[in-house]
Amino acid sequence: DTAVSQTPKYLVTQMGNDKSIKCEQNLGHDTMYWYKQDSKKFLKIMFSYNNKELIINETVPNRFSPKSPDKAHLNLHINSLELGDSAVYFCASSQRTGTPSRTQETQYFGPGTRLLVL
Amino acid sequence: LAKTTQPISMDSYEGQEVNITCSHNNIATNDYITWYQQFPSQGPRFIIQGYKTKVTNEVASLFIPADRKSSTLSLPRVSLSDTAVYYCLVGSYSGNTPLVFGKGTRLSVIA
Numbered sequence: 001d002t003a004v005s006q007t008p009k010y011l012v013t014q015m016g017n018d019k020s021i022k023c024e025q026n027l028g029h030d031t032m033y034w035y036k037q038d039s040k041k042f043l044k045i046m047f048s049y050n051n052k053e054l055i056i057n058e059t060v061p062n063r064f065s066p067k068s069p070d071k072a073h074l075n076l077h078i079n080s081l082e083l084g085d086s087a088v089y090f091c092a093s094s095q096r097t098g099t100p101s102r103t104q105e106t107q108y109f110g111p112g113t114r115l116l117v118l
Numbered sequence: 119l120a121k122t123t124q125p126i127s128m129d130s131y132e133g134q135e136v137n138i139t140c141s142h143n144n145i146a147t148n149d150y151i152t153w154y155q156q157f158p159s160q161g162p163r164f165i166i167q168g169y170k171t172k173v174t175n176e177v178a179s180l181f182i183p184a185d186r187k188s189s190t191l192s193l194p195r196v197s198l199s200d201t202a203v204y205y206c207l208v209g210s211y212s213g214n215t216p217l218v219f220g221k222g223t224r225l226s227v228i229a
Contacts (some may be wrong), residue, residue, distance in 0.1 A: 004161075035219075043162070043204070043219040090161045104150055109161025 023091030142204030
């Protein structure tokens, strides 16, 4: 069974289009993330949701809008795609353990969605 | 956020032990140290996590000195399939501060 799955795996589209990427986790985790990995392989966090609530929103253009219909799903919608949006987008989920002052976490990543904007 | 510094790349022959050191001079009292592995065209995968001293699992060992300002990931007897990028992360996970993936260390295992 796939723990964190993403669809589609590949996405090729034209500039200006709107597209969505879906993510589902079957691990029962409370927290889900979207990361972007660019051509230089830097992995940057974009958003994080905990129990369907947005808790981390890094400096990301508002063309990117995450949506979490339930704890197991975190989708990413991108409006007006630009050339610079071409990257690999990874979804991840995690469950935090420990105490509030010392918390452990292991993130489980999906296989990635390779987005190419032409 | 504790910033981490790792070597950009390392080469090793098959069968050797590989040690990748990560510096994190500003590590906070509540921060954990976590290592992830990323193969080409895949998402990062958790390897090991520790707070102090030594942690060992079926994949690797993590050595953390008393001052916790650095940590060393040890991969015993590497094989070609261990060729990957290894990321060291430091953070407490409490609150809403995101962890930062650095550039990682690109390990190339040679036959």
